[in-house]
Amino acid sequence: MADSVLVAGASGYAGALAARLIDRHPHFELAAVTSRSDVGTRLDELYPHHRVSKVLEELDLDTHADVDAAIVAYPHGAAAPLVAALRERGVKVVDLSADFRLHDVATYEQWYVPHAHPELINTARYGLPELHRESLHGADLVAGPGCFPTAALLALAPLARAGVITDAVIDAKTGVSGAGRAATAKTHFVSVDENVAAYGVGHHRHMPEIDQELARLGAEITPVFTPHLLPLDQGELVSCYVTTDRAIDQDSLAELYADAYADEPFIELVDRPPGVRDVRETNLCRIQVHADERTGKAFVFAAIDNLWKGTASQAVQSLNLMVGRPEVEGVEP
Ligand SMILES: NC(=O)C1=CN([C@@H]2O[C@H](COP(=O)(O)OP(=O)(O)OC[C@H]3O[C@@H](n4cnc5c(N)ncnc54)[C@H](OP(=O)(O)O)[C@@H]3O)[C@@H](O)[C@H]2O)C=CC1
Ligand SMILES: CC(=O)N[C@@H](CCC(=O)OP(=O)(O)O)C(=O)O
Known part of the structure; x- marks a missing residue:
């Protein structure tokens, strides 16, 4: 029924x-x-x-x-x-x-x-199924993650769980629908069109959420997080620059992510920079990793649709688990 x-x-x-x-x-x-x-x-x-x-x-x-x-x-x-x-x-x-x-x-x-x-x-359980699937089975109350934390945590989780992160910079870009239906001076067409600017500098509300969830994954750090507003309706990209406590080459980094996300229906690992158009109107998160020889840092890029994987379709993914349905039902890739 x-x-x-x-x-x-x-x-x-x-x-x-x-x-x-x-x-x-x-x-x-x-x-x-x-x-x-x-x-x-x-x-x-x-x-x-x-x-x-x-x-x-x-x-x-x-x-x-x-x-x-x-x-x-x-x-x-x-x-x-x-x-x-x-x-x-x-x-x-x-x-x-x-x-x-x-x-x-x-x-x-x-x-x-x-x-x-x-x-x-x-x-309440934190509704990021790729990272907390077991806790969502049969759950009664699930908190849907913020859109930036969704992308940033999926981007950083394999490195965080490996216990190698000492610092990270999360540079984020988002479309205007993240701000909701009511236009403001910040989100008005004339403010946003043909423009790009940082906002919430040093005090965005997703900071404590990212810190909390990274710590749960094993990375007790205070990453830099700065979002930028772009003239897009939907879509979000995080570019993460990660300092690690050891050198990680490209093959090891790629293998870490391939192992972590091998069975994940909504994670796409790709070998070129993901764009928001690649994931538009899907529950997918598309990720590229790059071990940067020049700086010794790990770069991780992750794209989602803020309204889909960043909130509504991810909520349906969680609801499926809460009531014992197949996780992908109704939000298939
Ligand atoms: N947009 C996004 O990309 C994301 C959104 N979220 C979260 O999802 C939630 C909804 O966001 P979004 O759809 O963008 O926001 P909107 O502003 O577009 O929609 C908010 C909805 O809540 C209703 N509402 C507003 N104020 C109140 C109130 N005081 N009491 C009851 N209902 C109210 C509004 O309709 P009405 O005024 O007619 O009641 C409307 O239906 C927010 O908590 C947001 O932070 C999370 C991740 C991403
Ligand atoms: C463009 C824009 O303003 N985006 C929103 C994204 C909000 C979001 O993801 O939702 P929560 O408020 O539920 O955390 C912001 O940066 O606050």
Whole structure:
């Protein structure tokens, strides 16, 4: 029997895509899509390309919580109360926000806002299946990783697990959809078009998440992380420059990554620099490694689609594991 799934915040970029993936999924049934400002509008009026005809409704827990699972696509801070209400009613949840990613509530509150449900933090699993698959099987609450942490952690995990990283620089580029549906002075067409600029310099909210997850993988470092905004709608590239405690030649580096990702359906190892177009509208992460003889550093480049592998399709990948379905179902490469 199909598992019914609610998508809350479906009028936003990530929620709308999640609704489309659930609607097309062979096992899940899209039970309802909710929003505050677009109630009564068909989702395909807002996003014709997703071709989901369901009408957006105002969230009503009395009716909408009668589902097996939910994807919550609210901004951070707004997500936690809904997640808590859904968990209270026994609904499995993938939360796309940052509310349950950081294990330490003080760190969360330092970088975000006061946390409404800190008691749930330790019940959440980090939804990066390639690195934490076992913990996602049967999980009730999964925190979808940030888009930059997804790409950066997939890029760095084999070296981190090998215990060889002493330092890293993560230079990141992203498309504008990462900022969500509402335009701001920073994301307005006129600001972004024909332009490229760094942002969040020295204080981007994904820093503590990357630090936390790298430490879990065995690299207790504070990497440099700087994102740049590009005039793209979707797509994200991280260029990582890694200092290691020993020399690693190209063959050893390539072998390390080939072994680490041998059975991963969504990781593509390639021998030329990946571009965001190579992975557009897929759940793939495409990675190239380069042992740089001149500097002795390991270079790792990773490209994802921020809305897909960076959030919505990765959420479906996790949801598959949470309910015991094949991991690739509905998000096949
Ligand atoms: N875009 C991306 O690439 C990524 C996004 N994420 C995360 O996914 C979540 C959704 O992001 P995205 O789709 O880009 O954002 P959007 O701004 O496009 O969408 C946010 C959604 O939440 C609703 N919403 C906004 N404020 C509130 C509130 N206070 N209470 C309830 N609902 C609210 C909005 O609709 P309405 O105002 O009508 O209710 C809308 O449906 C965020 O937590 C984001 O950080 C994570 C990784 C990547
Ligand atoms: C272009 C742009 O602004 N991108 C966003 C990406 C946010 C994201 O991945 O989501 P979370 O907020 O859920 O971590 C940013 O840099 O904040």
